[in-house]
Amino acid sequence: MATDIVMPQMGESIFEGTITKWLKKPGDKVERDEPLFEISTDKVDAEIPSPSAGVLKEIKVGEGKTVPIQTVVGTIEAVGDTTAAPAKAAAPAPVKPTPAAPTPQAAKSAAPPQPQQKQAAPAPQAAAPAKDGARIHSSPLVRRMAKEHGVDLASVPGTGQGGRISKQDIEAYISEGAPATSGSSEEPEAYAPQASAPAPSAPSSRPAQAPPPPATSGGQHHVAFESAVPRERMYFGNYEVQPMSIMRQRIAEHMVASKHVSPHVYSVDEIDMSKIASLRAKAKDEFEKRYETKLTFMPFFVKAAVAGLRAFPTMNASLDGTNVVLHKEINVGIAVALDWGLLVPVIKNADEKNILGIQRNMNDLAERARGKKLKPEEVQESTFSITNPGVFGGLFGLPVISQPNVGILGLGMIEKRPVVINDSIAIRSMCYVTLSYDHRVVDGAIAHQFLHKVKDTLENWSEPLL
């Protein structure tokens, strides 16, 4: 008896996922809960554990394919099970398929552990006709229609839950007189946008000739992937074509959307970090000894931003139509650079945490972001964000707002610079900070006062570190 492996729902608002990598090949043995494949969704990347122990019998959805949640992406054969048909025995099914009696074990492990969310947009999905000997799931109506039209249900592809044959499936089959494939139904009844199936073209090096076929995600035309010049003008000399990863595509879409909706204005201030630098220098060894975590500059900036957000609540907001949503929580998103992209995990209720709490929370989120272990809710519900181009040596940066925030703080490099204090030149640890803000909601006066509050908090730091 085979166990279905399904695309899990990785969060309430997630309707589809892309398989980025299979970690096992057909024929490989897998343990229950052993990582089986990697997926990428709108929110996060994650490793998906195996729903049961056995042998990976079949991969139904290959790498790079995007399918709705609950779609069967492969099957696992319980070890020692001899009733299994070979993976691709596609002989015509018998008229009356014998329902295979589910073993208790298979029944128990039929679905991988996943949040029981009942919210999902129904979407047509690619489905193969039921394999020989497998039980065909349909409905009383479908069985009646099959009988009336002399249709062998074994040859009808099912797009319902778990591959069930629904009314639309059999209607599509009958109206076409041939096996229906995904999205081929003429019925304008598709409940939701079609599952996007990105066409991953393998990276290729080639001399300049005809441009390769355009690669866009699932044929869905997104403004983020428009070209400003004719495509032909991009291909000359020698080149290599690299398909964007799902994460890259999401970042592109988000950035274009953010720039499209929010008129960005940028303000810059300069902060004297000398006091913080010396406090930190004094405390960091003891801090690390006591709490087993390094003390970085970031928690200070988070605390300073919190002070600013408390003083100027319009900075801690979202814009919904003509309503400004003032958030009562202060959740600070921190941009984390990854080898393969960028994530903004969120320190929830940052205003309720001290330096140690923020540092620990941040370390944990960053580490799990790099290990692809973040949960979707951990990158959601930020009310403000901070990004740190300084860590890569940037003097300052002008970041794009992470939606639906109305502001983002960009931190420049901290370096010693000569500054004028009381008409003499002193050497101080200086840092440029920039604030990008949505001018629909925030005006310059508020933005500069906010920045000044951040500066004031840092330059006159009073909270003990240990």
Added chain:
Amino acid sequence: MPSTNGHNTESQVTFLEAIKQAMYEEMERDPAVVLIGEDVGVYGGAFKTSEGLLERFGWERVIDTPISESAIIGAACGMSYVGLRPICEMQFIDFIVCAFNQITNFVAKGHYLWNAPAPIVVRGPSGGGVHGGPFHSANPEMYFVHTPGLKVIYPSTPYDAKGLLKAAVRDNNPVLFFEHKYLYRRIKEEIPAGDYTVPIGKAAIRREGKHLTILSYAAMMHNSLEAADALAKENIEAEVIDLRTLLPLDEETILKSVKKTNRVLVVHEDTKTGGIAGEIAAILCEKAFSDLDGPIFRVTALDTPVPYSPPLEQHFLPNTQKVIAAAKELARY
């Protein structure tokens, strides 16, 4: 004082006003119609549904009683045997069970046992969502849907409330008439001036659709319509049917819709076990099995008494979001 006694122009009326108009007009029309209940006379009813009736029709036709539901129904039953057509008001429908014996053993059986039909109407405010707690929020319709010999009506709009109450008064069978108190003052609609009735035993299609059928009644009808609006934005076209009468059930309308949509969601505020949804599911399995393209889903209250705590009551009751979630699951089944 009710403004409508025949020939005024149309106007926006509340559910409450519609009930008042129906009783006023029926008492004007037929001198055999009387109103009996607790505080229906001088006080004008706990919800003021009988305000002004005492002044217009006098002590003999607007009768205040002691606090005894059993006595109210028993007296009404006797009155009906001598030619009157009493309307009995339960101050809160929760207390109708105090008259359970009178209703189920005498009123409901009279016609069968003694050829003595009892043309009485028992009506009163029902339902939750108004923080009434466990003794003032009940939906006891199913005790009576289970009782042969009765008719059970549970309307959702002022138009239907008036038309069905008038039809109930004129019906020769005992009729139980539930008025969802959440709707009393919350919804208004234009109803025609003058006399009209709405047939008992006929459901109404409130919204046409093709992907699934939502069957509901009373306050949940409005949640179901709200849900259907939201679902339409996601290209799920739900057909919404207002049952209006629970006994006898309009099987014809239900079956016709199921033939079209093949998927059914039943939404009611009554608790789940033994609710009308289970009965409808059984009827569909018997009469429309080969029309079903999915399981029959239910969205109902939880199987507990109605909680007093507002957050708990909110959790206990079905709502629009729950309807949307169930409908989506059904649509993609």
